Amino acid sequence: MLVRKRKEGIAVANLLSQNGIDIVSSETLLVAQSPEVKYIISLLTYLHEPSNMEAKLEVLNYILAHNELGDSHLFRSKSIPLNRTAFFKSLEPLGLQFSPTTALQLSIYESVEYIISSFRLSKTSNAYIQFFLDFVLEFTQKPTPSIQQFIDHYNLKKDSLSVVTPKGINAVQIMTVHKSKGLEFPVVIFPFAELDIYKELEPKEWMPLESSYAPFSHFLLNYNKDFEAYGSEGESIFRDHQSKLELDNINLLYVALTRAVEQLYIVGNASVSKKGEENLKTYSGLLINYLKSIGNWEGATFEYEFGVFEKIDLPKPAKYPTVLQREFISTPKEHLNVSMATNAGYLWDTSQKDALEKGNLIHLLMSKIYTKSDIETTLLDFFNAGVISSTQSDELFSTLEAIVSHPLLTPYYSSDVEVYNEREIMTASGTIIIPDRLVLFKDLTAVIIDYKTGDHYDKYETQLETYSDIVQEMGYKVSKKILVYVNSNIEIKLLLG
Numbered sequence: 420m421l422v423r424k425r426k427e428g429i430a431v432a433n434l435l436s437q438n439g440i441d442i443v444s445s446e447t448l449l450v451a452q453s454p455e456v457k458y459i460i461s462l463l464t465y466l467h468e469p470s471n472m473e474a475k476l477e478v479l480n481y482i483l484a485h486n487e488l489g490d491s492h493l494f495r496s497k498s499i500p501l502n503r504t505a506f507f508k509s510l511e512p513l514g515l516q517f518s519p520t521t522a523l524q525l526s527i528y529e530s531v532e533y534i535i536s537s538f539r540l541s542k543t544s545n546a547y548i549q550f551f552l553d554f555v556l557e558f559t560q561k562p563t564p565s566i567q568q569f570i571d572h573y574n575l576k577k578d579s580l581s582v583v584t585p586k587g588i589n590a591v592q593i594m595t596v597h598k599s600k601g602l603e604f605p606v607v608i609f610p611f612a613e614l615d616i617y618k619e620l621e622p623k624e625w626m627p628l629e630s631s632y633a634p635f636s637h638f639l640l641n642y643n644k645d646f647e648a649y650g651s652e653g654e655s656i657f658r659d660h661q662s663k664l665e666l667d668n669i670n671l672l673y674v675a676l677t678r679a680v681e682q683l684y685i686v687g688n689a690s691v692s693k694k695g696e697e698n699l700k701t702y703s704g705l706l707i708n709y710l711k712s713i714g715n716w717e718g719a720t721f722e723y724e725f726g727v728f729e730k731i732d733l734p735k736p737a738k739y740p741t742v743l744q745r746e747f748i749s750t751p752k753e754h755l756n757v758s759m760a761t762n763a764g765y766l767w768d769t770s771q772k773d774a775l776e777k778g779n780l781i782h783l784l785m786s787k788i789y790t791k792s793d794i795e796t797t798l799l800d801f802f803n804a805g806v807i808s809s810t811q812s813d814e815l816f817s818t819l820e821a822i823v824s825h826p827l828l829t830p831y832y833s834s835d836v837e838v839y840n841e842r843e844i845m846t847a848s849g850t851i852i853i854p855d856r857l858v859l860f861k862d863l864t865a866v867i868i869d870y871k872t873g874d875h876y877d878k879y880e881t882q883l884e885t886y887s888d889i890v891q892e893m894g895y896k897v898s899k900k901i902l903v904y905v906n907s908n909i910e911i912k913l914l915l916g
Contacts (some may be wrong), residue, residue: 420591420592420594420607420608420610421594421595421596421599421607421608421609421672421675422593422594422595422596422611423595423596423611423614425439426593427610427611428593428594428595431610431674433826434595435591440590440591441589441590441591442590442592443590443591443592443593444595444778445519449577449578449580449581449582450547450550450577450582451577451578451580452547452578453545453547453548453551454481454484455535455540455541455545455547455548456547456548456551456747457481457744458477458478458481458513458538458540459478459531459534459535459540459548459551460570460573461474461477461481462474462478462534462538463530463531463534463566463570463736464570465478465503466503466519466523466530466566467566467567467570470504471503475498475499475506476495478500479495479498479499481496481913482510482513482515482538488513488515494611494720497509503519504519504520506518506695515537516537517533517534517537517538521533521738522534523566523799524799524802524803524809524812525803526550526559526803527555527559527564527566527569528555528556528559528834530566531551531552531555532552535548547582548584550580550581550582550621554576555569558572561868565796565800567651569886570779573646585679587785588620590749592604596671596674596675597671597674599674599678600674602678603678603679603680604678604679604680604681605676605680605681606679606681606682606683606684607675607679607682607683607684607794608684608686608753609675609676609683609684609685609686610686611686611687612685612686612687612702612703612706613687613688613690613701613702613703613855614668614701614702615669615700615701616665616669616700616701616702617661617664617665617700617776619642619664621641622641622642622643622660623639623640623641623642624646624656624660625637625638625639625640625643626638626639626640626652626653626656626746627652633872641647642660644657646660647855654673668702672702675855681728681729681730687702687703687706687915689703689707689709689721690703690704690707691704691707691718691732695718697711710723717801733761733865735916740885777872777905778870778871778872778905780806780807781818781870781872781905782841782855782870784797784798784801784815784819785822785840785856785870786840786841786854786855787800787821787840788819788823788832788840789832789834789840790823790833790834791823791824791832794816794819794820794823795816797819798812798819799812816827818905818909821909822870822903822905822909825903825909825911826911827901827911828868828901828903828911831856831858831866831868831901835862836858836859837858837860838856838857838858838859838860839854839856839857840855840856840857841853841854841855841856842854842857844857844889844890844893846892847892852885852886852889854867854868854869854886854890855868855869855870856868856869856870857890859895863894863895864895864896864897864898865890865895865896865897865898866897866898866899866900866901867883867886867887867890867897867899867900867901868901868903869882869883869886869901869902869903870900870903870905871902871903871905872904872905872906873904873906875902875912879902880900880902880912880914883900883914884900884914886900887900899913899914900913900914901913901914902914
């Protein structure tokens with residue numbers, strides 16, 4: 420089935436599907452058309468953004484469609500007010516065991532597998548889900564991907580993300596005439612064969628201007644029949660434009676009519692006026708004109724046949740027969756008898772290493788945090804990378820929040836200030852310093868913050884004074900120098916500029 424436009428292909432696909440005819444098309448094979456994939460995206464959106472009621476409603480609608488829940492309105496009205504944790508808890512009587520906390524702690528790929536398993540989205544092989552998982556895996560190769568980044572990436576790519584199908588499937592294939600170039604098929608159906616050759620969507624043309632309009636030599640105008648009235652130049656542009664349209668669309672018609680090996684069916688509205696005159700601006704009008712030229716046109720007859728039904732050649736058997744995968748292959752991490760040890764260098768498992776390792780980890784985490792909103796994301800990234808355990812994540816969250824929420828530090832973790840975390844600064848003599856946090860204000864003042872663990876030492880204050888001198892050489896007035904001691908409590912040592 421060859422169509423000119425995407426919407427025509429969708430219309431044909433819907434008609435064939437309603438009549439139980441199997442089809443293959445770029446539209447029906449879009450991964451985004453899969454209800455299961457739509458559900459996964461909606462659920463990821465709701466997990467990332469619990470206040471997104473549109474995503475939550477899409478999740479509810481899918482659950483309603485796949486479970487016997489009686490009054491659907493009652494189910495929605497009870498579920499909508501529930502918070503995220505309570506909502507998923509309410510699904511347990513349906514046999515749906517799903518923890519939003521677990522999902523958020525997993526990598527994106529593992530989270531999707533967890534969703535598929537928890538909601539039993541694929542009991543048998545599902546090409547859409549399998550291709551979607553491949554897409555997720557490819558995305559997760561990027562450094563520290565987040566759920567929101569993945570959702571944005573998917574929305575950008577979903578209109579072109581299609582399932583690849585093997586050749587030899589017994590179904591009607593729907594494609595545009597452009598995509599069919601160079602291909603051939605035993606039987607071709609060409610519907611909507613009443614295309615207006617000269618019809619365009621908001622065409623434009625450049626019109627040359629007289630020298631009095633300098634420095635502009637041309638002006639972009641809406642293209643229409645009025646171009647003929649713009650003098651000899653306008654008439655020439657009009658004729659050239661019309662000729663190009665004719666050539667492009669006649670070539671397109673040629674492609675459509677030469678793809679069939681055995682049978683070609685052309686379907687279109689008869690472009691004939693009340694006087695019986697064909698419209699030569701359309702494909703169907705040209706075909707009627709052809710029928711008239713050979714003496715076959717009859718005004719009351721709308722079906723014409725040429726040639727005979729004949730099998731040209733039997734399809735050759737595939738060299739490598741297609742093997743259908745019946746089972747869906749994907750094993751969530753919780754079903755594996757595997758435990759993962761976090762980075763040994765960051766485990767606080769011995770008293771000898773505790774201070775040094777905790778100090779290194781705090782420095783590393785704080786280098787990624789610019790505002791309070793970065794804490795949860797940073798800890799999740801470190802957990803997914805295997806640097807910290809879930810227990811450490813909870814402990815570290817309290818520590819990091821205590822730092823950024825401290826009354827003396829809060830102004831320096833605002834989104835209104837310019838921040839440089841662990842940025843190298845080279846002095847005039849070639850020495851390099853790396854302050855833990857340098858905060859710059861619009862009035863050319865600056866605040867320097869360094870994080871320490873363990874005991875207090877005078878050398879820390881001396882180091883801050885050195886940083887201050889160098890920053891002031893850069894043209895900033897250092898108003899404060901702050902030492903943040905991170906131990907069992909958060910202690911602030913404030914050195915004025």
